[in-house]
Amino acid sequence: xxxxxxxxxxxxxxxxxxxxxxxxxxxxxxxxxxxxxxxxxxxxxxxxxxxxxxxxxxxxxxxxxxxxxxxxxxxxxxxxxxxxxxxxxxxxxxxxxxxxxxxxxxxxxxxxxxxxxxxxxxxxxxxxxxxxxxxxxxxxxxxxxxxxxxxxxxxxxxxxxxxxxxxxxxxxxxxxxxxxxxxxxxxxxxxxxxxxxxxxxxxxxxxxxxxxxxxxxxxxxxxxxxxxxxxxxxxxxxxxxxxxxxxxxxxxxxxxxxxxxxxxxxxxxxxxxxxxxxxxxxxxxxxxxxxxxxxxxxxxxxxxxxxxxxxxxxxxxxxxxxxxxxxxxxxxxxxxxxxxxxxxxxxxxxxxxxxxxxxxxxxxxxxxxxxxxxxxxxxxxxxxxxxxxxxxxxxxxxxxxxxxxxxxxx
Numbered sequence: 001x002x003x004x005x006x007x008x009x010x011x012x013x014x015x016x017x018x019x020x021x022x023x024x025x026x027x028x029x030x031x032x033x034x035x036x037x038x039x040x041x042x043x044x045x046x047x048x049x050x051x052x053x054x055x056x057x058x059x060x061x062x063x064x065x066x067x068x069x070x071x072x073x074x075x076x077x078x079x080x081x082x083x084x085x086x087x088x089x090x091x092x093x094x095x096x097x098x099x100x101x102x103x104x105x106x107x108x109x110x111x112x113x114x115x116x117x118x119x120x121x122x123x124x125x126x127x128x129x130x131x132x133x134x135x136x137x138x139x140x141x142x143x144x145x146x147x148x149x150x151x152x153x154x155x156x157x158x159x160x161x162x163x164x165x166x167x168x169x170x171x172x173x174x175x176x177x178x179x180x181x182x183x184x185x186x187x188x189x190x191x192x193x194x195x196x197x198x199x200x201x202x203x204x205x206x207x208x209x210x211x212x213x214x215x216x217x218x219x220x221x222x223x224x225x226x227x228x229x230x231x232x233x234x235x236x237x238x239x240x241x242x243x244x245x246x247x248x249x250x251x252x253x254x255x256x257x258x259x260x261x262x263x264x265x266x267x268x269x270x271x272x273x274x275x276x277x278x279x280x281x282x283x284x285x286x287x288x289x290x291x292x293x294x295x296x297x298x299x300x301x302x303x304x305x306x307x308x309x310x311x312x313x314x315x316x317x318x319x320x321x322x323x324x325x326x327x328x329x330x331x332x333x334x335x336x337x338x339x340x341x342x343x344x345x346x347x348x349x350x351x352x353x354x355x356x357x358x359x360x361x362x363x364x365x366x367x368x369x370x371x372x373x374x375x376x377x378x379x380x381x382x383x384x385x386x387x388x389x390x391x392x393x394x395x396x397x398x399x400x401x402x403x404x405x406x407x408x409x410x
Contacts, residue, residue, distance in 0.1 A: 031123045031187050032153065035179040042109045046101055050113060050184035051121075053089040054097040060085055064108060069098035071112055090198050094142075094186060094218035115148040118183035122217070123153040125189050126174065129306075129325030132158055133332050134210025134350065135188045137226045140166065141219040148184075153177050161306055164229030188213045192372060205367045208347050223350055225332050230307045235315035241274040242410075243316040243335070245326040247284045247291060251379050252343040252365075253322045254291060256395040260340075261294035263399035264320065264406070269296060271410070273317065276300050278309050278326065286378030317410060320402070323349060338405055342393025354405050361396040362389060 034051035042048055045059035056066050063082040068089055070077055077095075080087055082103070089097070101109040122139040124132050132154055143150040151170040152162075159171045179185070190209070191199040204212035207221065214221030246261060248254055255261060265275050275297050282301040285291050293299060300312070309326070310333050313319055319330035323341040330337050331350050338354040345364035346355050357363060362383055365371050371382035381390045 031125070032174050032177040032179060034185055035182075039180050040183060042101075042111065044108055046109045048099055048109075048111060049182070050097060051179065051182055052185055052187065053092045054087075054095070054099060054113075055089075056087045056099055056101065058085055058101060064101050064103050067098075067100040067102070069100070071096045071098045090196070092187065092199050093201055093216040096218075113184075115146040115184055118148055119151065119181050120146070120148040121151045121153060121177065121179075121182045121185040123174070123177070123185065123187050124155075126155040129158070130328030131190070131209065131325075133226060133325070133328035134223070135213035136162065137224040138210075138213035138217050138219055138221075139188075140169070140226075141214070141224075142186075142217045143169070145219055151177075151182070157306065161228050161230065161310070162226065165227035166229070186217055188216055203369060205348075205369055208349070209344075210350065225334075225350070228310055228332055230310045232314065233311055236311055237274065239274050240272065240317050241276050241315075242268050242406075243276050243278050243312050243319045243330070244297065245279045245319075245321040245324065246277065246294060247279040247281050248322050248324040250375070250377075251285070251289060251291075252381055252391060252393070253324055253341070254391075254394065255322065255340045255397065256391040257397055257399065258395075260397065260399045260402065262296065264402050265294055265296045267399075267403050268406070273410075274298060276312060276316075278312050280304075289379065318354075318406060320406075336409060338402065340394060340397055340402060342397060354409070356397055356401050356405055358393075358396045358398075358401070361392045363393045365393070 038047040038049040038055045038057055039051065040047060040049045047057045049055050054068050058064050058066065065082055066080040066084060066087045067076060068078040069075065077089065096113045099111045100107060122142065124135060136152065139150060139152055151172055153172050153174050156173050163171050187199065190204055194200055200212055201215050207215055210223055211221040246255070268275050277293055277297045277299055279301045280303065282293050282299060283290055309329060313330045313333035313335045316335050318338055319335040320338045320340065321327040321330065323339065323344045327337055327339050336354060337352045338356060339349065339352055340356045342357055342361060342363045343366050345367040346357065348367055365382050366373060374380050384390045384392065
């Protein structure tokens, strides 16, 4: 919502059709839909809730009006014509809504948003690791701020990472969501094409991948690493070691220097470190481009439990990775993270003193709103595709840069 330039309140358009549209996700299934009808009962047949926006229904045949207000700004966001029966705000992120139902003479119902002691659902997309590591702590901030009964819906693969560390949170899968139970629901994601800011108050490419969750939930966006509820077992091997992860979901994220990994691995081994690769896949790519594990690394890839990877990371002298999920897991596990990344700007990820980027090369296209990321194009390079400069953002990051970064703290 743009701020009004006159003392008159800004009015927001709302959707009045009963079905609740779902956000467009990046190759991720839709989130569980909200309950067909608002879940909270008011007087005189009025129903309301805040599941994917403020929602209000009034009985058929009543010439009442509905007003939605932002209690923190004082703006009236919407006021219906008499007789509307279903109101759903366009804004689906957290707003401290005020709801009024009235006619010319009477106010029949008034409710100010208050989640204290009420059931709130924060739902995360499935099929991603790093995003959830970054987003989840903001759900905890929301719980602490509002003193609500928090449920978090996410992949069953991630629940074991958090469950024991956060006993006051109800962890569920998307299939276990019972939408009729919740007073409010918020969806966390990367909303690329949300030009009207229905799902996020500001573009995630501006504020950072993880901090967008704080803005969606209306809490302090300062980053906080999540706690991991994994037993702190001893190191998996006796010798000092460094973990690496070389694979990712798009070629722009890879370290595209053809000699980089081999030189860094040789340097680490010469200094007495074993080098352990904890990627899921030993080979990954698309079309004519396939990426293999570098020579000299110890292969611990495969469909192993995330708890096993956490154990490796907790006791590693360092983790070297890309702008991808295992770097976020290493951050959560407390490992010193050397992140080799060029296609994202450093503000996109968590802060690390060991970030490696070459500003002499083209960089940060992911955070450039002029370039819509194409997740179907494994070789996406929006500025220099099919030219000698393709993927120069990481191709021009040298092994010497990474080795110097490692030697600063190893």
